[in-house]
Amino acid sequence: xxxxxxxxxxxxxxxxxxxxxxxxxxxxxxxxxxxxxxxxxxxxxxxxxxxxxxxxxxxxxxxxxxxxxxxxxxxxxxxxxxxxxxxxxxxxxxxxxxxxxxxxxxxxxxxxxxxxxxxxxxxxxxxxxxxxxxxxxxxxxxxxxxxxxxxxxxxxxxxxxxxxxxxxxxxxxxxxxxxxxxxxxxxxxxxxxxxxxxxxxxxxxxxxxxxxxxxxxxxxxxxxxxxxxxxxxxxxxxxxxxxxxxxxxxxxxxxxxxxxxxxxxxxxxxxxxxxxxxxxxxxxxxxxxxxxxxxxxxxxxxxxxxxxxxxxxxxxxxxxxxxxxxxxxxxxxxxxxxxxxxxxxxxxxxxxxxxxxxxxxxxxxxxxxxxxxxxxxxxxxxxxxxxxxxxxxxxxxxxxxxxxxxxxxxxxxxxxxxxxxxxxxxxxxxxxxxxxxxxxxxxxxxxxxxxxxxxxxxxxxxxxxxxxxxxxx
Amino acid sequence: xxxxxxxxxxxxxxxxxxxxxxxxxxxxxxxxxxxxxxxxxxxxxxxxxxxxxxxxxxxxxxxxxxxxxxxxxxxxxxxxxxxxxxxxxxxxxxxxxxxxxxxxxxxxxxxxxxxxxxxxxxxxxxxxxxxxxxxxxxxxxxxxxxxxxxxxxxxxxxxxxxxxxxxxxxxxxxxxxxxxxxxxxxxxxxxxxxxxxxxxxxxxxxxxxxxxxxxxxxxxxxxxxxxxxxxxxxxxxxxxxxxxxxxxxxxxxxxxxxxxxxxxxxxxxxxxxxxxxxxxxxxxxxxxxxxxxxxxxxxxxxxxxxxxxxxxxxxxxxxxxxxxxxxxxxxxxxxxxxxxxxxxxxxxxxxxxxxxxx
Numbered sequence: 001x002x003x004x005x006x007x008x009x010x011x012x013x014x015x016x017x018x019x020x021x022x023x024x025x026x027x028x029x030x031x032x033x034x035x036x037x038x039x040x041x042x043x044x045x046x047x048x049x050x051x052x053x054x055x056x057x058x059x060x061x062x063x064x065x066x067x068x069x070x071x072x073x074x075x076x077x078x079x080x081x082x083x084x085x086x087x088x089x090x091x092x093x094x095x096x097x098x099x100x101x102x103x104x105x106x107x108x109x110x111x112x113x114x115x116x117x118x119x120x121x122x123x124x125x126x127x128x129x130x131x132x133x134x135x136x137x138x139x140x141x142x143x144x145x146x147x148x149x150x151x152x153x154x155x156x157x158x159x160x161x162x163x164x165x166x167x168x169x170x171x172x173x174x175x176x177x178x179x180x181x182x183x184x185x186x187x188x189x190x191x192x193x194x195x196x197x198x199x200x201x202x203x204x205x206x207x208x209x210x211x212x213x214x215x216x217x218x219x220x221x222x223x224x225x226x227x228x229x230x231x232x233x234x235x236x237x238x239x240x241x242x243x244x245x246x247x248x249x250x251x252x253x254x255x256x257x258x259x260x261x262x263x264x265x266x267x268x269x270x271x272x273x274x275x276x277x278x279x280x281x282x283x284x285x286x287x288x289x290x291x292x293x294x295x296x297x298x299x300x301x302x303x304x305x306x307x308x309x310x311x312x313x314x315x316x317x318x319x320x321x322x323x324x325x326x327x328x329x330x331x332x333x334x335x336x337x338x339x340x341x342x343x344x345x346x347x348x349x350x351x352x353x354x355x356x357x358x359x360x361x362x363x364x365x366x367x368x369x370x371x372x373x374x375x376x377x378x379x380x381x382x383x384x385x386x387x388x389x390x391x392x393x394x395x396x397x398x399x400x401x402x403x404x405x406x407x408x409x410x411x412x413x414x415x416x417x418x419x420x421x422x423x424x425x426x427x428x429x430x431x432x433x434x435x436x437x438x439x440x441x442x443x444x445x446x447x448x449x450x451x452x453x454x455x456x457x458x459x460x461x462x463x464x465x466x467x468x469x470x471x472x473x
Numbered sequence: 474x475x476x477x478x479x480x481x482x483x484x485x486x487x488x489x490x491x492x493x494x495x496x497x498x499x500x501x502x503x504x505x506x507x508x509x510x511x512x513x514x515x516x517x518x519x520x521x522x523x524x525x526x527x528x529x530x531x532x533x534x535x536x537x538x539x540x541x542x543x544x545x546x547x548x549x550x551x552x553x554x555x556x557x558x559x560x561x562x563x564x565x566x567x568x569x570x571x572x573x574x575x576x577x578x579x580x581x582x583x584x585x586x587x588x589x590x591x592x593x594x595x596x597x598x599x600x601x602x603x604x605x606x607x608x609x610x611x612x613x614x615x616x617x618x619x620x621x622x623x624x625x626x627x628x629x630x631x632x633x634x635x636x637x638x639x640x641x642x643x644x645x646x647x648x649x650x651x652x653x654x655x656x657x658x659x660x661x662x663x664x665x666x667x668x669x670x671x672x673x674x675x676x677x678x679x680x681x682x683x684x685x686x687x688x689x690x691x692x693x694x695x696x697x698x699x700x701x702x703x704x705x706x707x708x709x710x711x712x713x714x715x716x717x718x719x720x721x722x723x724x725x726x727x728x729x730x731x732x733x734x735x736x737x738x739x740x741x742x743x744x745x746x747x748x749x750x751x752x753x754x755x756x757x758x759x760x761x762x763x764x765x766x767x768x769x770x771x772x773x774x775x776x777x778x779x780x781x782x783x784x785x786x787x788x789x790x791x792x793x794x795x796x797x798x799x800x801x802x803x804x805x806x807x808x809x810x811x812x813x814x815x816x817x818x819x820x821x822x823x824x825x826x827x828x829x830x831x
Contacts, residue, residue, distance in 0.1 A: 045600050193662060393495055411510045
């Protein structure tokens with residue numbers, strides 16, 4: 001009796017897992033098709049709107065770049081220098097030293113001749129105490145705010161409190177913005193004054209050559225884990241975010257690079273400091289605030305402003321990162337669970353939330369159990385040939401289709417990887433990632449899910465190599 | 474051995490048939506996607522090479538034409554019919570690097586190819602129409618202004634905006650009225666962007682802008698853009714009108730834009746409504762009014778600035794501090810800066826920024 005109940009559960013779970021793979025991959029496929037259309041239109045639109053004209057336009061709104069820095073003594077000076085080279089008519093840089101225990105402040109003071117200055121805040125979002133405000137004696141648009149440690153979100157809130165421009169750009173201290181990134185990302189704000197936030201694409205800098213504060217030669221990294229992530233980012237940004245954006249269902253703007261309307265972010269109380277997913281949480285809160293108060297708004301993703309970021313090359317670091325991302329997802333979705341399937345929040349509540357809840361939050365659990373049950377079913381000799389074929393198709397072949405579609409989208413739009421060998425390597429990775437890498441990321445995400453349930457806090461550390469010269473042969 | 478077995482299995486069993494077809498479709502899809510990606514890459518390379526070749530052929534002959542060593546006909550003889558649109562594209566990029574006489578000469582060279590482009594302004598999808606308008610506006614606005622003007626009514630806001638930008642030129646103030654008439658179509662666009670576009674036409678546009686600002690039949694957003702453009706043009710004649718408007722209008726954006734305008738072009742006789750609005754319940758209007766008062770007012774307004782310094786909104790307090798400094802209240806700010814009160818940091822900041830700190 002017990003055995004037969006167990007077998008029924010096993011069979012039942014196999015059906016659930018199979019259905020999960022089919023539904024998830026079908027949604028991705030639909031998103032890829034939508035993204036294909038959107039990218040094609042966007043790429044043609046880009047040829048019409050002159051970037052240089054925007055650059056010199058007096059109508060381009062001033063922007064404050066907020067760069068939170070915590071123990072960045074080795075990279076902070078170079079990072080600020082690269083920000084000073086951005087092509088934009090009117091911008092200010094606010095580096096927020098988040099209570100670094102190393103020489104970050106001293107390095108910045110020495111390199112940019114910082115001196116104590118008075119600067120009154122323009123908002124009063126609650127933050128850890130500010131210890132001092134410094135202004136560069138050489139560069140009028142460079143400010144450093146020294147504060148007690150409070151985490152990235154807290155540092156960003158301090159930046160918002162001191163921001164004097166209508167827009168601010170939130171970024172990671174180690175993000176490398178392309179020279180034209182600000183001109184490109186500001187476009188949604190010019191074309192639609194209802195825009196409250198816009199995100200750009202994040203690309204992986206590992207394997208690229210960096211010189212004079214910019215990426216000078218693009219290539220795939222040598223490290224296999226990093227290569228998998230290149231493909232993963234292409235899938236997430238070229239297909240996923242582009243597709244969601246075309247449907248007006250974007251819930252995420254990466255913390256590494258996003259521009260926000262300051263007044264709106266102040267109205268919602270700034271970044272939440274009690275979550276590790278503060279970037280997603282802010283975007284969801286903006287959706288919620290605007291919909292609850294019937295404020296016309298738009299949150300955009302655009303694919304051509306690029307921020308380059310270093311990805312983890314060690315399994316341990318990658319595991320921590322994915323754990324944190326999933327924890328952030330858990331915290332955001334549970335905090336705003338009121339929006340789930342709630343018609344008051346329109347398509348965000350009825351489509352985006354259910355998708356993220358069921359397929360992104362619980363997905364990894366179903367996925368990993370699906371693999372386990374598949375092998376158990378095989379072991380028990382209960383796997384029929386159609387089931388085996390269906391599982392392989394749903395879990396593997398469909399995945400390969402989607403990854404290659406993402407590479408095709410990249411080629412259709414921006415084709416940043418110039419070498420033919422890189423293209424074929426990406427094809428190879430699309431197949432290879434299904435054997436180990438995907439399962440491993442599912443495992444880390446499950447770990448993150450349970451960390452979220454247990455209320456674990458903290459970011460964990462990632463070992464960084466810095467933007468060194470490194471190319472594939 | 475295996476294939477006949479699978480064939481038999483697939484044909485015999487419905488489930489296998491469905492699965493077999495699905496897998497075959499997926500694999501074909503993988504193959505096609507990979508193939509099309511490679512094809513796209515090859516096509517991009519081929520296109521780039523072709524473009525490079527054509528450019529290297531055309532550049533010397535166009536340069537010869539510009540220095541008078543070739544006639545326009547001699548240049549056009551070198552251009553194959555199938556390359557004519559590419560040639561226009563080339564001329565467009567070439568013209569963007571030039572000024573004055575040379576731009577006119579390039580436009581003359583492009584003239585015979587423009588009718589085909591005019592046709593493209595009415596057909597195809599919005600990016601295609603927009604591109605045609607952009608090219609036409611740079612190479613053939615003189616000969617085909619009607620096509621660009623008609624694009625202001627294009628159903629796509631993108632095409633209409635490209636046309637508006639193309640028409641907003643110093644050398645053609647006569648199109649300003651047409652742009653202003655259609656400004657309501659761009660209500661979602663950033664106002665500062667629109668104002669900057671209008672101001673780029675130059676002072677000749679000011680009478681039309683004043684008319685728009687004064688017209689209560691226009692949308693408040695459109696009138697606010699006109700006010701911001703007049704401010705950018707530093708139009709001194711707009712002061713009286715702005716004052717009249719402040720006495721009657723209540724729309725926040727319009728009032729704020731008008732106050733910004735008065736801050737630039739106003740005189741002491743315009744102070745009355747500005748002073749009144751310093752006490753507005755709306756912080757945006759209070760801040761803009763204090764800013765205007767800072768440029769128009771005098772020492773007698775110090776109590777208003779003093780009240781503004783205690784305002785709960787930092788933006789109002791900032792404008793009040795800057796205004797106080799501007800009307801000679803430096804000693805008051807120095808006193809506040811020396812103390813340790815809530816507004817002291819702001820006072821010190823404004824004193825340093827205003828160059829008045831000791």
